[in-house]
Amino acid sequence: MAAVDTALRGPSIEASSTVRLAAEATAADVMAEIFDRRDTREKFIPVTREAIMERLTRPHSWPGQDGAEARRFFRYLDYWRQQTYAARLLELESDYEPFNPDSDLVVSRTFTPEERLRKRERLVANMTKLLEQANYTRIDTDRIELILTSDSHYGLDLHVDLSAFDELQIFYRGASKRTENRPDLRKLYLKQAEIEVPIFQRLCVVFKLKPDDVRIREVMVERGCNRKEAEKIVKRLRRMLPPQIKSDYIYLKLFKNMPRSDIEMVFPNTRVRFRMFDKIRLGVTAGSGLGMGVFGTVGKIVVASNPIALAGAMLGLCGIAFRQATSFLNQRNRYMMTMAQNLYFHALADNRGVTTLLANRAAEEDIKEEMLLYNAMAKERVTRTDLGDIDRAIEQYLLNTFNVSVNFDLEDALGRLLADGVVTEKDGVFQTLAPAAAAQHIDVKWDKYLDELPDQTRNEGIEFDQDASEAVT
Numbered sequence: 001m002a003a004v005d006t007a008l009r010g011p012s013i014e015a016s017s018t019v020r021l022a023a024e025a026t027a028a029d030v031m032a033e034i035f036d037r038r039d040t041r042e043k044f045i046p047v048t049r050e051a052i053m054e055r056l057t058r059p060h061s062w063p064g065q066d067g068a069e070a071r072r073f074f075r076y077l078d079y080w081r082q083q084t085y086a087a088r089l090l091e092l093e094s095d096y097e098p099f100n101p102d103s104d105l106v107v108s109r110t111f112t113p114e115e116r117l118r119k120r121e122r123l124v125a126n127m128t129k130l131l132e133q134a135n136y137t138r139i140d141t142d143r144i145e146l147i148l149t150s151d152s153h154y155g156l157d158l159h160v161d162l163s164a165f166d167e168l169q170i171f172y173r174g175a176s177k178r179t180e181n182r183p184d185l186r187k188l189y190l191k192q193a194e195i196e197v198p199i200f201q202r203l204c205v206v207f208k209l210k211p212d213d214v215r216i217r218e219v220m221v222e223r224g225c226n227r228k229e230a231e232k233i234v235k236r237l238r239r240m241l242p243p244q245i246k247s248d249y250i251y252l253k254l255f256k257n258m259p260r261s262d263i264e265m266v267f268p269n270t271r272v273r274f275r276m277f278d279k280i281r282l283g284v285t286a287g288s289g290l291g292m293g294v295f296g297t298v299g300k301i302v303v304a305s306n307p308i309a310l311a312g313a314m315l316g317l318c319g320i321a322f323r324q325a326t327s328f329l330n331q332r333n334r335y336m337m338t339m340a341q342n343l344y345f346h347a348l349a350d351n352r353g354v355t356t357l358l359a360n361r362a363a364e365e366d367i368k369e370e371m372l373l374y375n376a377m378a379k380e381r382v383t384r385t386d387l388g389d390i391d392r393a394i395e396q397y398l399l400n401t402f403n404v405s406v407n408f409d410l411e412d413a414l415g416r417l418l419a420d421g422v423v424t425e426k427d428g429v430f431q432t433l434a435p436a437a438a439a440q441h442i443d444v445k446w447d448k449y450l451d452e453l454p455d456q457t458r459n460e461g462i463e464f465d466q467d468a469s470e471a472v473t
Helices: 001-007 013-035 049-056 066-099 115-131 141-147 212-223 226-235 258-268 274-304 307-346 351-375 384-402 410-419 435-451 466-472
Strands: 135-139 157-159 165-183 193-209 251-260 271-273 348-351 423-426 429-432
Touching: 013 157, 049 066, 066 115, 066 351, 066 435, 115 135, 115 165, 115 193, 115 351, 135 141, 141 165, 165 410, 193 258, 226 423, 251 307, 251 351, 307 348, 348 351, 351 384, 351 429, 384 410, 384 466, 410 423, 410 435
Parallel strands: none
Antiparallel strands: 135 165, 157 271, 165 193, 193 251, 251 348, 423 429
């Protein structure tokens, strides 16, 4: 918006207002798309896999001994799916290690800039796939700024500079609204009013800061200044960052029940600014207090007959000025404390812990989908034209059994069952292995797994001897 306002400052105020209203309308459209959808169902199935397995394998659900065999197959399939994600997690952790800010491992391998870039691109791509498998939704990069707000759920005024990031990805799962009671300004805060607060039930943020040199060159172009001035600007902007935050690292953050109005809290370069109400309140109290102090001091100076009285009057004025400055600082510190306390209760995991948690969640989501789909396809002849009916039947089953409304991801689950050979397709007709045969099929895949284990090691980086490198240094 600042760039747009600068570009339109010449022609007219009306043109600038038109652009601003268009941007606000776009932000409103994005929020409506996320929080006010007609179909608010999520792909996420909010039921444990144990509960689904228990319901699907009850004796009356399967003829003869197939109920016990189906349970055995589901357990095999569960462990098999966990193992496939464990392999993906190993590769993900290998790519993340050079960018992990929490690593406690000895650095024994160096990477060229080109190799680091490839690992970074691979890391971001695999994280995106993992989040999608865990039924998270990605917010497009060009829409991130539109979901940020100037008013905070906790009464803070927050601002974040998105241009500081070299990599920025935001994913959410579960966009909903909750009703809260807050004091109503229109009723002089004597009564409360109900308001709807947009909430992201789960929010994942992946970010990497731009190197100082890159940001300095950008500031030189943006502001038309020389390098020395740009260095001062970048240094001032990054002064608020903790010293351990570096551009070499990639940060992964996972949060729960995050109000949409507080997304700015999750960034390391968030600035807490005074709200208009606080500016007026502090300005009035500070101005009146300092004004009265100056008036009284001037009167004392006029009638002062000795240096001690004059020094006392000046000291009193300095005390008033110090007290007013302290009020500003105390209010800012209260803001920072409020932000830190509330962010603490929203945090779920950081960095490598995020990858482990998401891999477990993605595997669990997959096995729940696969059990539900297998249960529907193993009991009758299914053609590709029947898939729509099966999808709706599964959604109705979840609603009737667990009272949850879900947008079942049939194609994703079917693709995995086909890839594992549990289901095959010929001429548009699907053949599904019976429970006992399906369990045996997974058993055979387990036996072959180690023999066919792919080598994930890539010819990237150069190993070096730690003692030798220290001796040279």
